[in-house]
Amino acid sequence: MSGEEKQPVAKKRTGRRPGGEDTRGAVLAAARAEFGARGYQKASMRAIARAAGVDAALLHHYFGSKDRLFMAALEFPIDPRVVVERVLAGDRATVGERVAAFVLGLWEQPAVRDRLLALLRTAAASEEVAALVRGFMVTELVDRLAAELDVDQPELRVELVMSQIVGLAMARYVIGAEPLASAAPEEILPLLGRTVQLYLAAP
Amino acid sequence: MSGEEKQPVAKKRTGRRPGGEDTRGAVLAAARAEFGARGYQKASMRAIARAAGVDAALLHHYFGSKDRLFMAALEFPIDPRVVVERVLAGDRATVGERVAAFVLGLWEQPAVRDRLLALLRTAAASEEVAALVRGFMVTELVDRLAAELDVDQPELRVELVMSQIVGLAMARYVIGAEPLASAAPEEILPLLGRTVQLYLAAP
Numbered sequence: 001m002s003g004e005e006k007q008p009v010a011k012k013r014t015g016r017r018p019g020g021e022d023t024r025g026a027v028l029a030a031a032r033a034e035f036g037a038r039g040y041q042k043a044s045m046r047a048i049a050r051a052a053g054v055d056a057a058l059l060h061h062y063f064g065s066k067d068r069l070f071m072a073a074l075e076f077p078i079d080p081r082v083v084v085e086r087v088l089a090g091d092r093a094t095v096g097e098r099v100a101a102f103v104l105g106l107w108e109q110p111a112v113r114d115r116l117l118a119l120l121r122t123a124a125a126s127e128e129v130a131a132l133v134r135g136f137m138v139t140e141l142v143d144r145l146a147a148e149l150d151v152d153q154p155e156l157r158v159e160l161v162m163s164q165i166v167g168l169a170m171a172r173y174v175i176g177a178e179p180l181a182s183a184a185p186e187e188i189l190p191l192l193g194r195t196v197q198l199y200l201a202a203p
Numbered sequence: 204m205s206g207e208e209k210q211p212v213a214k215k216r217t218g219r220r221p222g223g224e225d226t227r228g229a230v231l232a233a234a235r236a237e238f239g240a241r242g243y244q245k246a247s248m249r250a251i252a253r254a255a256g257v258d259a260a261l262l263h264h265y266f267g268s269k270d271r272l273f274m275a276a277l278e279f280p281i282d283p284r285v286v287v288e289r290v291l292a293g294d295r296a297t298v299g300e301r302v303a304a305f306v307l308g309l310w311e312q313p314a315v316r317d318r319l320l321a322l323l324r325t326a327a328a329s330e331e332v333a334a335l336v337r338g339f340m341v342t343e344l345v346d347r348l349a350a351e352l353d354v355d356q357p358e359l360r361v362e363l364v365m366s367q368i369v370g371l372a373m374a375r376y377v378i379g380a381e382p383l384a385s386a387a388p389e390e391i392l393p394l395l396g397r398t399v400q401l402y403l404a405a406p
Binding site: 008120121124125130131133134137138142153155156157159160162163164165166167168169170171172174175177178179180183185187188191192194195198199202 | 225298323324326327330333334336337340341345356358359360363365366367368369370371373374375377378379380381383384386390391394395397401402405
């Protein structure tokens with residue numbers, strides 16, 4: 001992990017080991033500030049590196065691309081790339097059930113669910129967080145997925161799927177309406193799967 | 204509006220005109236306290252009347268039944284009775300489009316939308332409010348509607364419709380994802396209508 005020789009001249013703080021916990025914390029704090037100030041699309045990896053006092057190449061080395069850094073900074077528990085892969089892999093005639101099973105499986109993991117609900121609550125209370133989540137999801141999920149779908153208004157349809165998933169989480173976990181709150185995932189799966197199928201694949 | 208002779212012996216505060224603004228305010232405050240403490244189903248009109256220092260018969264006269272009082276106390280902008288009527292009136296083969304058009308029409312009214320979003324935000328932040336909204340909606344909408352639907356798991360299906368409607372509001376008005384946020388109701392209507400149709404009427 002020795003990379004001191006790669007540190008930029010402009011590095012403001014010294015004694016920090018690149019890749020160490022203090023560097024990581026500084027990068028994530030700088031990322032949150034930059035994402036918050038400029039939004040997901042306009043935020044710059046270079047500006048985040050500069051603010052954290054680390055080399056831009058080093059930032060890419062440790063955090064990969066902007067979506068990885070965003071997910072780390074906001075503790076975003078779902079990887080849009082994996083979602084896109086799941087949707088596009090396999091037969092389009094069964095995409096609804098595949099997506100529904102994947103989503104229900106994610107929400108059943110307490111760590112994922114808790115973090116998603118926390119993000120949802122924060123987004124509902126803060127326009128800044130709502131804008132951040134919106135920018136990330138539209139860029140990394142909606143646009144990528146819509147480009148591969150063979151339907152009219154693909155972006156609108158992907159967002160309707162997202163709206164059903166968000167609403168299901170609200171109704172099941174936040175409002176807690178029975179019998180939905182206690183229903184087994186297998187009871188919800190066929191109904192949710194048909195809806196997703198309809199949005200993503202029906203003419 | 205003279206009804207002083209109807210006042211109960213236990214009335215604590217005097218000089219209040221039944222049906223006047225001060226009585227109304229006292230009743231609504233007592234209703235909020237009772238609903239909050241005991242939930243929608245267990246809350247008692249009698250206890251609310253007693254706490255507000257008004258006659259129970261008078262309470263019924265001015266506020267009608269418990270659902271009316273709840274809607275007034277929480278400024279709940281949608282009348283479940285009207286929703287149930289809309290769903291059950293007319294051909295079951297077109298129930299999806301009918302419900303979708305009604306809901307989209309409601310949300311397009313700024314006063315209704317603002318109040319619903321405020322309730323949604325409060326419910327997301329407060330378990331007590333979530334429980335209140337849940338109790339009201341399950342009793343007055345889900346159970347009434349499910350009793351008339353000719354499908355398996357009717358309660359689950361009604362709640363899936365509610366979840367899609369809540370999620371659509373979150374995605375369209377709170378998260379504000381484009382193109383969903385700016386789409387005309389007529390663009391959303393056919394897609395939402397098919398989903399509601401599927402939940403409420405498909406085997």
